[in-house]
Amino acid sequence: MSSNETPRGPVDSSRIPRYAGPATFARLPRLDEVGTADVAVVGVPFDSGVSYRPGARFGGNAIREASRLLRPYNPAQDASPFALAQVADGGDIAVNPFNINEAVDTIEAAADELLGTGARLMTLGGDHTIALPLLRSVAKKHGPVALLHFDAHLDTWDTYFGAEYTHGTPFRRAVEEGILDTSALSHVGTRGPLYGKQDLTDDEKMGFGIVTSADIYRRGADEVADQLRQRIGDRPLYISIDIDCLDPAHAPGTGTPEAGGMTSRELLEILRGLASCNLVSADVVEVAPAYDHAEITSVAASHTAYELTTIMSRQIAAARKDA
Numbered sequence: 054m055s056s057n058e059t060p061r062g063p064v065d066s067s068r069i070p071r072y073a074g075p076a077t078f079a080r081l082p083r084l085d086e087v088g089t090a091d092v093a094v095v096g097v098p099f100d101s102g103v104s105y106r107p108g109a110r111f112g113g114n115a116i117r118e119a120s121r122l123l124r125p126y127n128p129a130q131d132a133s134p135f136a137l138a139q140v141a142d143g144g145d146i147a148v149n150p151f152n153i154n155e156a157v158d159t160i161e162a163a164a165d166e167l168l169g170t171g172a173r174l175m176t177l178g179g180d181h182t183i184a185l186p187l188l189r190s191v192a193k194k195h196g197p198v199a200l201l202h203f204d205a206h207l208d209t210w211d212t213y214f215g216a217e218y219t220h221g222t223p224f225r226r227a228v229e230e231g232i233l234d235t236s237a238l239s240h241v242g243t244r245g246p247l248y249g250k251q252d253l254t255d256d257e258k259m260g261f262g263i264v265t266s267a268d269i270y271r272r273g274a275d276e277v278a279d280q281l282r283q284r285i286g287d288r289p290l291y292i293s294i295d296i297d298c299l300d301p302a303h304a305p306g307t308g309t310p311e312a313g314g315m316t317s318r319e320l321l322e323i324l325r326g327l328a329s330c331n332l333v334s335a336d337v338v339e340v341a342p343a344y345d346h347a348e349i350t351s352v353a354a355s356h357t358a359y360e361l362t363t364i365m366s367r368q369i370a371a372a373r374k375d376a
């Protein structure tokens with residue numbers, strides 16, 4: 054979209070009921086209806102990298118379905134994200150479910166193409182494996198990026214059954230490949246049993262800081278967001294959100310649930326506290342609707358993607374104003 058065009062927003066819910074018609078994210082236009090977008094929301098229906106319960110391949114479409122009720126004005130950030138910038142649904146990246154290496158390459162190539170049009174990416178997973186090719190692509194454009202990783206898990210393990218590309222290993226691969234800015238890496242929301250203490254030692258050596266789920270409970274969302282913002286500064290930032298960062302009460306529909314997580318309110322508040330960061334792209338992964346109830350998980354994921362999209366749209370609009 055050029056700066057003097059008005060973005061095409063969601064379907065008007067006062068004329069066409071929200072539950073009618075095919076679901077796109079937030080009832081936004083499809084990317085092919087608007088040509089190019091400032092923010093492309095794309096699904097990655099891939100879950101061949103999971104170590105426990107499968108089903109995240111259905112996550113993207115579950116999030117789209119649950120996003121029908123999102124409204125155009127976001128009071129928490131005082132912004133109308135879909136009026137400030139063109140946000141559009143780019144559909145799904147079709148990936149090979151039987152060949153993880155090929156799937157990883159396909160995701161990277163598709164992300165290259167979308168980022169090449171000038172869009173920022175809001176990806177809906179899919180399992181956490183997909184963060185690696187997305188980070189590779191983002192780093193080609195921006196250089197090594199700061200990473201905020203919301204998750205119950207570290208996802209910096211080495212291999213599973215000898216496999217390098219799995220949902221428990223994307224961030225170790227990313228550090229090895231030099232595509233992360235190791236001065237600004239944080240896990241947020243981690244908890245639960247590990248394989249051994251060495252997991253933490255290895256993780257720290259890679260450069261990660263950790264804000265545990267218990268830290269959030271003790272210190273509160275505002276203080277945590279302030280600390281993260283200071284660490285990130287104005288570096289290009291990628292946010293990766295594994296929905297299992299939330300407590301299973303707030304996100305039962307996921308493959309590797311861990312007790313004692315943050316609430317969806319805490320997650321949304323931390324994200325709002327990061328609104329001034331230079332968010333270049335983001336993902337929300339690990340929504341597995343088969344284990345969900347009443348769309349609890351996919352509603353939380355859709356609101357999470359909405360906050361992330363709002364941050365990106367506000368920055369795009371502010372940059373246009375300055376130009």
Ligand SMILES: N=C(N)NCCCC(=O)O
Pocket residue numbers: 104105181206208220221295297309339
């Ligand atoms: N949910 C993600 N991304 N990773 C969980 C891996 C935990 C495990 O297999 O021990």
Ligand SMILES: [Zn+2]
Pocket residue numbers: 204205206295297298309339
């Ligand atoms: Zn996880």
Ligand SMILES: [Zn+2]
Pocket residue numbers: 181204206208220295339
């Ligand atoms: Zn994860």
